[in-house]
Amino acid sequence: MTYYIPDHELCQILDEDIQVFDLTSHLLQIPATTGKLFYKARTACLASCTEEVARMLEILGLTASIITPSGVWAEKQQVLVEAVGPLNKLHVAWRSAVKILEYCCAVSTRAHKMLQQAQKLNPNISLAITRKNIPGSKKLALKAILCAGAYPHRMGLHDSILIFREHMDCLGGRDAFLKKFAEIRSTVHERKIGVEAHNIEEALLFASYKFDFIQLDKFKSTDVQELVPRLHELRSGIVVVAAGGINLENVEEYAGTGVDVIASSSVFHGKPADIGAEILPELVV
Structure with a gap:
């Protein structure tokens, strides 16, 4: 994968942690003799951002090797990155x-497992991960989801058009907005426009307009299952997105509805991966 995070951003991560110097190593007078550092997966996981970690180690003056590239499944005790x-x-x-x-x-x-679960029931479904990552982690989080075969739902406000009820309220309400929609549509022919629906009646109404996709927010899976064929019948080619509260525990339930896309932010929340580090005091050749 070609993915770019500039050195100055990786240096910001280092600076946040190190700032000036390592007081403990200084006090203990840890020597400058050559050693080796290993990062291992204590439990199986999908490797991610090993390239960025290796680059951070190089910035600190170490010689780093990527043993398990991003996007490769790592078994228990498999080395991800090492440095000398x-x-x-x-x-x-x-x-x-x-x-x-x-x-x-x-x-x-988490994204890998979620996509696998969804595609067991719907091989053509896409998993779109929202922009609700932990603040400050966007670029690393984006690479992590791409490694898993998922894609960003929206990388930011700049890259897509998704109209919410709050937007309509600021324009005088849903009916007033829909009267203006043809004009809005004509100004951005090359961009896809999506709209969020909150109930069955609203979803069917939006399908009669030239939206490229309809996002069903917090719908029950039974309602999604009812709506998907009706929406596709009303508008050939329209993309139906299920969003809101979908996670690893219920993703199969929604994937089985025939929906085109599942949008989720749940992959950002949960336990960290169990990654171990080992430092050998002497370089073993």
């Missing part, structure tokens, strides 16, 4: 890098 260099620098790198692996591998693993 002075022991005092290995200790500085240790925690700063491991927290990236713990977070990103957890996100990618």
